[in-house]
Amino acid sequence: MDTDKLTKIxxxxxxxxxxxxxSEIYGGLSSVWDYGPFGAKIKKRIKDLWWDHYxxxxxxxxxxxxxxxxxxxxxxASGHLAGFTDSLVDCPKCKKRxxxxxxxxxxxxxxxxxxxxxxxxxxxxxxxxxxxFKTNVSATEENPVxxxxxxxxxxxxxxxxxNVLNTVHKKLPLGIAQIGKSFRNEVTTGSxxxxxxxxxxxxxxYFVHPNDADKMYEYWVKERYSFYTDKIGLKKENLRxxxxxxxxxxxxxxxxxxxxxxxxxxxxxxxxxxxRTDFDLKQHSEVSRKDLSCFSSAExxxxxxxxxxxxxxxxxxxxxIICDAYDEETVNDRTRVVLRLKPYFAPYRAAVFPxxxxxxxxxxxxxNLFYDIRNKMPAxxxxxxxxxxxxxxxxxxxxxxxxxxxxxxxxxxxxxIRDRDTMLQERVSIDQVVVYIEQKSI
Ligand code: GAP
Numbered sequence: 020m021d022t023d024k025l026t027k028i029x030x031x032x033x034x035x036x037x038x039x040x041x042s043e044i045y046g047g048l049s050s051v052w053d054y055g056p057f058g059a060k061i062k063k064r065i066k067d068l069w070w071d072h073y074x075x076x077x078x079x080x081x082x083x084x085x086x087x088x089x090x091x092x093x094x095x096a097s098g099h100l101a102g103f104t105d106s107l108v109d110c111p112k113c114k115k116r117x118x119x120x121x122x123x124x125x126x127x128x129x130x131x132x133x134x135x136x137x138x139x140x141x142x143x144x145x146x147x148x149x150x151x152f153k154t155n156v157s158a159t160e161e162n163p164v165x166x167x168x169x170x171x172x173x174x175x176x177x178x179x180x181x182n183v184l185n186t187v188h189k190k191l192p193l194g195i196a197q198i199g200k201s202f203r204n205e206v207t208t209g210s211x212x213x214x215x216x217x218x219x220x221x222x223x224x225y226f227v228h229p230n231d232a233d234k235m236y237e238y239w240v241k242e243r244y245s246f247y248t249d250k251i252g253l254k255k256e257n258l259r260x261x262x263x264x265x266x267x268x269x270x271x272x273x274x275x276x277x278x279x280x281x282x283x284x285x286x287x288x289x290x291x292x293x294x295r296t297d298f299d300l301k302q303h304s305e306v307s308r309k310d311l312s313c314f315s316s317a318e319x320x321x322x323x324x325x326x327x328x329x330x331x332x333x334x335x336x337x338x339x340i341i342c343d344a345y346d347e348e349t350v351n352d353r354t355r356v357v358l359r360l361k362p363y364f365a366p367y368r369a370a371v372f373p374x375x376x377x378x379x380x381x382x383x384x385x386x387n388l389f390y391d392i393r394n395k396m397p398a399x400x401x402x403x404x405x406x407x408x409x410x411x412x413x414x415x416x417x418x419x420x421x422x423x424x425x426x427x428x429x430x431x432x433x434x435x436i437r438d439r440d441t442m443l444q445e446r447v448s449i450d451q452v453v454v455y456i457e458q459k460s461i
Contacts, residue, residue: 025283028345029211031356032058035415037341038212049208050216057366057416058337060397062219064364065336066198068250069221073196080194080223081187085175087200088156088166093174096306097299098270103170104147107206111143112136118207119145150203168202173328175199176224177299180311191313191324192235194225198333210284212334219333224326228315229297232273232325236294240276243292243329247278251336252361253343257281258289271298280339289339290331297323340364344417350442358417359440362460365417368396369456372409374425376402385424388434388449392422395453396460414439420456 032038037058041051074082094100106119113134122130130138157164176195198221205214227235247253263275275293279286300323304311312321344358373385392398401409421437433446447455
């Protein structure tokens with residue numbers, strides 16, 4: 020575990036308005052986080068990129084936005100009410116409750132708590148804890164009607180499978196994609212936004228004929244890996260694919276591969292790509308008594324489609340982007356923290372600073388230039404501190420270009436553009452600034 024890097028990233032995220040603790044002014048809630056102004060911008064860009072790539076640019080995938088609160092029977096059918104549990108054990112020494120599968124193992128019956136105490140699970144027996152959030156959707160407390168917050172967006176897709184199929188008039192293979200919040204009452208803490216109680220997923224349920232399932236599973240594993248390298252731009256050395264072993268597979272899955280990222284606490288799951296077979300549609304068909312089959316004209320018979328599911332986490336993608344981009348270097352005996360974000364993800368593409376904020380003519384030029392840039396891309400205008408501090412702030416939030424307007428700008432109609440990564444400065448004509456930034460923002 021690189022505790023030092025994790026601490027620095029958490030502190031930078033807090034300091035610069037990427038992420039705040041949930042309900043912080045009331046003491047906070049464990050494993051609940053809020054995205055601040057700059058975090059919210061990056062998160063939206065991640066979702067936009069995914070949606071554009073899979074929903075807008077493909078003919079074989081359509082989008083959906085289903086509700087978070089779902090009928091109890093959905094989760095009876097899916098198996099979540101019975102089986103979506105963690106095995107938890109209480110440490111007799113420090114009293115901390117932990118997930119058994121997260122503890123270091125001494126042997127089959129002895130586990131080591133964070134406090135280093137050895138827990139004998141034949142004495143301190145683990146208990147099953149369901150991760151689902153239950154809520155009452157009736158208007159009275161006396162006659163409650165229970166519903167649940169979805170633990171994965173996938174179930175909203177399965178229960179709408181027939182609705183979608185009947186309205187879009189498309190044939191298989193057909194993907195239904197959805198971005199949205201999911202909720203799990205996670206007990207593990209301390210991994211920042213890696214494991215949250217409320218988080219966001221980007222899921223595709225890609226429905227295929229059973230004969231095509233293995234081929235499409237292989238396709239989606241490759242496709243999703245290259246999305247992280249080519250579209251998100253994560254470093255290849257920080258990414259790997261890890262196929263699940265047979266004993267790790269969920270009860271419904273015939274195959275599953277995780278895309279893992281080297282987080283400060285080691286290789287951990289960024290996304291899972293699973294072959295969920297026909298388990299979910301069959302279950303929902305049985306419990307709801309609705310026909311969720313398709314017709315194969317080649318075989319002249321009905322079949323329940325298999326589903327390949329690339330299931331990504333928005334928050335973990337965000338976390339990986341920040342970890343990949345975070346850098347420190349020594350400049351003039353001082354530490355410079357710089358977030359080397361791809362320009363697409365940077366909260367601002369450019370920041371405009373007037374060097375003499377009392378000079379009306381100069382401020383006018385700076386403001387007009389700022390409005391021109393902001394018409395084309397996210398930009399900010401800053402005059403609330405000295406130039407050194409302004410550069411430092413923008414470096415930490417990853418702004419690729421800082422533009423200063425100085426006394427000479429009045430004479431030569433040029434400004435200075437500083438590159439975030441190299442810190443090199445170039446004089447550029449005011450009327451060329453937008454083009455310059457666009458060309459350099461690849
Ligand atoms: N529909 C399949 C499914 O939900 P999962 O592996 O449990 O599978 C998929 O979750 C992805 O959702 C994970 O790879 C991760 O990116 C994200 N995710 C799951 N639980 C999370 C949590 N507690 N906090 C943040 N992200 C989470």
